[in-house]
Amino acid sequence: MHIVVCIKQVPDSAQIRIHPVTNTIMRQGVPTIINPFDLFALEEALALRDRFGGTVTVITMGPPMADAALRKALSFGADRAILLTDRLFAGSDTLATSYVLSSAIARIGQETPVDMVFTGKQTIDGDTAQVGPGIAVRLGLNQLTYVERIVELDPSLRRIVVHRRAEGGVQVLETRLPCLITMLEGTNHIRFAGMDDMFRAARAEIATWGAAEAGVDEPGRCGLRGSPTVVKKVFAPTPRTEKATPIETSGKSPQEIADAAIDVIFAAKPSLRSEMAGRRQAG
Amino acid sequence: MMINSVKVEEKLFQNRYVVDEGRPHISISEPLKASPALRTLVDICPAGCWSVQPDGQLSGTLDGCFECGTCRIVAKAVGQEIQWAYPRGGYGILYKFG
Amino acid sequence: MPERFDAIVVGAGPAGNAAALTLAEAGVSVLLLERGEYPGSKNVQGAIMYADQLQALIPDFRDDAPLERHIVEQRIWMLDDSAHVGTHYRSDGFNEELPNRYTIIRAQFDKWFAKKVQAAGALLICETTVTELLKDGDRVVGVRTDRAGGDIHADVVILADGVNALVAQRSGLRDELKPDNVALAVKEMHFLPEEVIQQRFNIGENEGVVIEAAGTITDGMLGTGFIYTNRESLSVGIGCLVSDFAASKTRPYDLLERFKQHPSIRPLLAGSEVKEYAAHLIPEGGYRAVPKVFGDGWLMAGDAGQFVNSLHREGSNMAMTTGRIAAETVIDLKREGKPMNGRNLSLYRKRLEDSYVMKDLRKYRDLPQVLHRNKQFVTTYPKLLAGAADTWFRVDGVDKRSKERQIVRSFLKGRSLRGLVGDALRLARAVR
């Protein structure tokens, strides 16, 4: 089994704050992490390798400092890591990113055929969920998104059965390798690596591929030039002109406040009174 | 000066933690009746991790822990032991500024 | 085959980084282990970095170290509930070519420092907690980490794992900290635009101010509050002895809030955005609290060895110095082909005694006890001073001679002549 896992280094968006006075993003001290969704993909790939043997290759497209994410992936047990970095790639949207990644995976596959490609279901900084499907389309891989569980996998028959999350239930899908899987969150837990993997990762040389090495033959399809979408503006939401109407609380007991609140609610939404009473009766 | 006790949870929300779920790094081996001396932990823990349960037992919610060691030192000083270790590598509080 | 190194350094803070850098530069094979996600992610400091000891390790550190501002002004404030009396020392002399003190942000600084250590040839592994020491009889032969297959061997282990020194404690090399030997400090990072900070503190670009404040703000506990200016943020914190926190059952975050609400402090923070709340212990026991810092196959440096001069707020420079001296001791023994046993490693302690580290700690060896037994320094005096200033500066028709008498009376009433003289003597003796 040769599994390629695509990861992305992202800012830990939970740590991003907007300055209340200046309304600007405060980027200081926002650490970069492996996109949390990608860790579910990585763990699933590592578990399959542990079970069936083979190799896990981790790739990422990003600036040179993204090698930290790859080193971390190696410490979790990935066998090989390749950083795709080139000025041509800068400013890529999801369409352009899937072009670069799929070119690189095709190149990797020339050395050792790729059986499966894993990605997270989406990134936390873009949330577009298009890169995985994009790679599948470009490489002609069978596409399995939002996978909750791999139910069966037979590498010799090249057959796979998965549970795929759908609205209101789970689809049981069967398909053939090679395939692309985007893993749903919460499906597994990334392992706590052994000391030998920590040493291996600390000493590893991370391979770095530019556009040429990654097999990107049409520079116009990556980077800003190959990105149909353009971010026109980034802004903090403007406060509504009319602020909330205060319900007087000073010197009032909680009971008085509650009754005043209910009065204004029912005044604003008279239908609620009977609807709520009806629901109480029904329930 | 009058000041209401601030909600420490709101302060902790500014911080970055990677919680090692299911592996608390601080524990109390046997049910520990919160003696008056130990009850001080409820107040002096800078992350507000400790509370006293209705049955009088001391209980810790360690998600916001700073790994500072205050509770271990104070408990030891009054002759009681708290099993206190650092979280596994990479887990726990991760300071952005420190 | 387990991994083997000449030396293992536990903890990538100032002490561990200094030790690993010194070792690596001398060609010693060294592994630096850090339990945080990256060096600095578990570390908290005010933080002031003193240039001289850093310069001894990295002469050109000013080229790329993440330095915030160099200090041009030091304010020491005595606070009562509504006022402060203070001294300011500001000098353009501090705007020298190679400034002496900088504010830093530890998470960034330690990460930078560790990169230098790696560049010098040390192997850095993060996210790995050392749980105990590997021993052969009494001799330390390596460390055990929390990872599978985590035994790593070395000729010598330098413990630079910080104030709690858990590794040494577990291995019976050090006792538990005492609540009256250690302070608990809480701290917030308040972000403000660079220009606002410069305007508010009356400083230029890159210039910084340090405010240390003591007084009734700590509610009778022995401790100080502080504000340090960083480039786009203020480090705002307050710390008191753990024993005082325990005795008074004060919530540290309430204390910090009260400090922030003080009329002299609040305007400095107005409109800021808090991005982190941190807490950490600071060893304050001084000379008498320094444990045994060497033994068969091991050395101890930095906060783990309680090397902190609390009066002068010096910790990280002592950490760097002790880390460096520990490493130099190892290098010298290795060069001479001597084994890393306790007898040979005792050279480390001798060298510390000859350095400013132990000289300074010895000078103030009685101070912690004196201050601890004499809370009037943080209770009565600030009030008296503020009251005196109020009397003196208020123009209210009372003649100046009467004002002087009033002030003297207030001191005698507040602290009696005997008390005043005694305090002066006690303080003088403790710091002589």
Added chain:
Amino acid sequence: MPDAKRPTPARPGAAGRSKELPEHLKAYKGVWVFVELERGQVHPVSWELIGEGRKLADTLGVEVGAVVLGPPAGRVGAVAAEAAHYGADVAYVIESPVLADYRTVPFTEALTDLVNTFKPEILLLGATTLGRDLAGSVATTLATGLTADCTALAIDLETRSMASTRPTFGGSLLCTIHTLNFRPQMATVRPRVMEMPAPDPARQIRVVAHHLDMAEDDIVTKVLDFIPDSDQDKARLAFADVVVAGGLGLGGPENFALVKDLASVLGAEYGGSRPLVQKGWITADRQIGQTGKTIRPKLYIAAGISGAVQHRVGTEGADVIVAINTDAKAPIFEFATYAIVGDALTILPALTEAFARRLGAQRAVAAE
């Protein structure tokens, strides 16, 4: 002097960043909505999007097209007719056995074929697992841009281009994205973000039937089974009329019961802000906000929630928002309808008691 009328080269790239659309893309007209029809049911987000698509189409002066895919002798015809009620002018339908259950390949093939044949300028899909899967494949196949999880759509009349606004940086900021020089412009929108239009049963649809040239043998992936969710206790936040939620201001997990108590008296759903999920006080399916559920209740009571942007975008659709917070400067008071500056721990129980008393009286009146 540059000739303003000279057409820009019809190729992507730096030169293609001008405002003028290449000639061959000007043929793309109309706003399309992909109608999500699964196991005989239409996902409500599709109707919400037809309502939104109607507004965009009216601005542009074009038609709204509804794409309905499904198996023969199924509900395709009926759903196409229903699409008109919500505002569609024309339905593009394909009936084929390979479209019985959702699978990426046949649905991608069907939708891209329709787009290439009939050339819509805008294509909207629901940000459901189905919609996101399909949108990603279709956008790559068409080599066009896709903006996911939009909270607002608008038309820049000067360029006839769609301005898609969506939260970014973990939901603390918004950004507006355009797809330049590529058509169609694709966007996904989460359920309950757009308003559900009032259906007009008198409206008629024009049906354009299309053929999909694909047989089951052409498709590798097979659907073996569908296991419906059985969990009865599942949160139905998205469609609840009344929602009560708590935040960190409640102080501790033990106080969250106050939220549940009030919800129970009101027959409401309960939920919480993101930090509560992170802290494990509530499960992820009860998280309200951009990264959780978007809600559009008639009444939303938020207790101890400060109201970060990520929470705001998930709740702004509520008719009445009552916010309880000790901090008078909390951002939630900027978008709430009513502000109660006070401690949720005392006001929540008082509300529970008062609602119970008054609704009880109401019920007595109703029973007479």
